Amino acid sequence: MVVGGADTHADTVHVAAITTLGREISDREFPTTAAGYRAAVAFLTSHGPIDQVGIEGTSSYGAGLARAVMAAGLQVIEVNRPNRADRRRQGKSDPLDAYQAARAVLSGRATSDPKDQSTEAIRSLHNTRRSAVKASTAATNQITAMLITAPEPIRAKYRALKGQPLIKALARCRTTVPDPVDAAVLTALKALAHRHQFLTTQSDELSTLIDALVTTANPALRAAYGVGPDTAAQLLITAGANPDRLRSEASFAALCGVSPVPASSGKTTRHRLSRGGDRHANNALYRIAMSRMAHEPRTRQYVARKVAANRSTKEILRMLKRAIAREIHRLLTHKVALPEYADLRPARQAKNITVTAAAKAFNMWPAAISRIELGQRRDDDLANRYRTWLQAA
Numbered sequence: 001m002v003v004g005g006a007d008t009h010a011d012t013v014h015v016a017a018i019t020t021l022g023r024e025i026s027d028r029e030f031p032t033t034a035a036g037y038r039a040a041v042a043f044l045t046s047h048g049p050i051d052q053v054g055i056e057g058t059s060s061y062g063a064g065l066a067r068a069v070m071a072a073g074l075q076v077i078e079v080n081r082p083n084r085a086d087r088r089r090q091g092k093s094d095p096l097d098a099y100q101a102a103r104a105v106l107s108g109r110a111t112s113d114p115k116d117q118s119t120e121a122i123r124s125l126h127n128t129r130r131s132a133v134k135a136s137t138a139a140t141n142q143i144t145a146m147l148i149t150a151p152e153p154i155r156a157k158y159r160a161l162k163g164q165p166l167i168k169a170l171a172r173c174r175t176t177v178p179d180p181v182d183a184a185v186l187t188a189l190k191a192l193a194h195r196h197q198f199l200t201t202q203s204d205e206l207s208t209l210i211d212a213l214v215t216t217a218n219p220a221l222r223a224a225y226g227v228g229p230d231t232a233a234q235l236l237i238t239a240g241a242n243p244d245r246l247r248s249e250a251s252f253a254a255l256c257g258v259s260p261v262p263a264s265s266g267k268t269t270r271h272r273l274s275r276g277g278d279r280h281a282n283n284a285l286y287r288i289a290m291s292r293m294a295h296e297p298r299t300r301q302y303v304a305r306k307v308a309a310n311r312s313t314k315e316i317l318r319m320l321k322r323a324i325a326r327e328i329h330r331l332l333t334h335k336v337a338l339p340e341y342a343d344l345r346p347a348r349q350a351k352n353i354t355v356t357a358a359a360k361a362f363n364m365w366p367a368a369i370s371r372i373e374l375g376q377r378r379d380d381d382l383a384n385r386y387r388t389w390l391q392a393a
Contacts, residue, residue, distance in 0.1 A: 004044045004053035004069075005079070005102025007094050008032075008062035015040045016098035017047045022106060027095045032061075037068035045072070054079040054105035056097070058114040059241055066114050077105045078112040078244075112244045119240035122213050126233040129206040136199035139192045143170065146192070150185050167193045220336035223378035224327065226291035231284040238281040239332045249329040257282040258321040273318050282321075285328070289320040298381075341383055345373040347390045361389060 002025065007014045013036070016027035025047050030036040044050055054077045058066040066076050079101040104110035143166070147158060161169055170193035175186040211229035214236060215222045222232045238255065239246055245255040253259045257277025263270055292299035299320070306316045330336070348358060359366040362382070371377040372386065 001051045002044065002048045003051050003102045003106045004074075005098045005100065005105065006040070006053065006055045006062060006065055007097035007101060008055065008057050008060075008065060009094075010061055012094075013037075013040060013062070013065050014094035014098045015043055016095060016102055017044055018099065018102045018106065020051065020106065022103065024099060027098055029094065032064060034064075034068075037065050040065060041068055041072045041074070044069075044074075050074050052077050052105050054101040054110050055114070056081060056101055063120075070114070076114040077110050078114050079104050079110040114243075119217070119236050122210060122217065122233050123237050123240075125206050125210050125213070126230070126237060129203050129210065129230070132199045132203040132206065136196050136203065139196040139199065140167075143167075143189060143192050143196070146185065146189060150189075151179070151182050154182060154185055154189075167196050171197055218331065219338055221328070221331045223338055223380075224288075224331060225296050225379070226288040228287075231287055234280050234284040235328055235332070238278050238284075242278075246329065246333055249326045252329040252332075253322055253325040255281065256285055256321075256325050258285060258318070258325045260318065260322065270315070271318065273314065273321075285321045285324050286317070288324050289317055292324075293317075293320070338378075339380055339383065341372060341375045344383065344386060344390070347387070348373070351390065351393055353390070353393060358386070358389075362386070 001020045002017050003020060005016045005018070009032070011032055012029050013032060014027060014029045017025040019025060026043075028040075028043055030040040030043070044053065052075045053069050055062040055066050055069070056079050057063075058076065058078050069076050081097075101110070147155060158166060158169060170189045173186055173190055175183050175190060177183050177186065207229050210233050211222070214229055214232040217236060218232070221227060221235065222229070227235075239252075242255055245251045250259070254274075255277055257274045257279065259274050259277075260271035261274050263272040289299075293303055302320075303316055306319070311319075348355075355366045355369050359369045362369070362385075368377070369386070372379060372383055
């Protein structure tokens with residue numbers, strides 16, 4: 001049996017093979033092309049049956065090689081960079097790093113599954129949208145700062161406007177004014193307003209694409225209360241980049257930085273929020289918790305009970321995020337069937353009940369009932385109560 005190892009770079013990959021006793025067999029460098037990956041796999045298999053292949057950076061430089069190796073039916077193991085002490089003692093080169101990757105697999109130091117490539121499309125769109133949102137926020141901040149020091153005629157004209165009305169007014173303002181300073185400032189403000197509008201449109205389009213992808217990838221996750229396209233995308237990206245951390249809900253909670261950390265002293269027994277883990281995933285759980293605290297009746301009742309028990313807001317939020325992580329882990333690791341809403345509208349129309357009358361019975365806006373009927377909004381508890389009410393009407 002042969003164990004393979006690969007040191008990956010942008011333009012080349014260096015592949016090495018060792019026996020299961022640790023003896024070096026051979027190593028070779030290949031280009032990062034489809035033909036190069038096929039040649040690398042052929043090189044590894046030419047030395048005997050392959051047990052496992054350790055590859056550095058299966059979510060970056062090693063992604064292409066990892067796909068080619070798995071397509072050949074071989075097991076891939078994610079390998080971290082070589083130990084710094086070993087590098088100082090033995091030196092560093094591509095062949096040495098490739099052999100180190102193989103030995104890490106052979107010794108059992110490397111046991112992680114490769115990064116999941118199925119979320120690559122979501123990751124690409126999500127990262128692009130995030131940069132667009134950051135750039136639009138930066139443009140807004142620049143506009144605000146520029147208006148503070150702008151000439152008085154400009155300040156007086158736009159001082160009362162905020163948000164989108166300000167952006168729209170600046171985007172259609174005229175820059176042909178007699179004063180050259182005023183003209184320059186208006187030109188800069190107009191350019192920033194156009195930039196903000198473009199980035200906002202781009203982020204909205206990307207959000208629509210992300211929503212379609214995450215709904216297809218995991219409809220139950222997207223349908224969970226408080227989980228929007230952005231938070232669902234981030235949770236899928238985190239899960240895809242850390243498949244070895246999904247084996248238990250406690251491991252996933254630690255990955256997201258929501259495991260309770262003891263912070264007791266003397267007679268005080270308490271826990272605090274974790275400051276470790278994937279902070280983007282932690283932020284996604286935070287946004288879900290805040291949404292549920294504001295709108296979901298079950299969560300609002302839970303918060304009320306904890307407040308009555310003299311729990312602080314930080315403690316309540318910590319416990320909520322931990323509970324949400326448990327729910328999200330189940331949605332990520334199990335296929336959950338979603339109840340259908342398609343029967344609601346025909347059932348209402350069959351009994352000649354208007355949307356307005358149904359909304360009045362539930363003390364809601366008619367648009368909310370329409371979104372439930374069309375499946376544009378997920379609320380299984382409300383849908384079940386609505387269905388029962390229609391059957392009894």
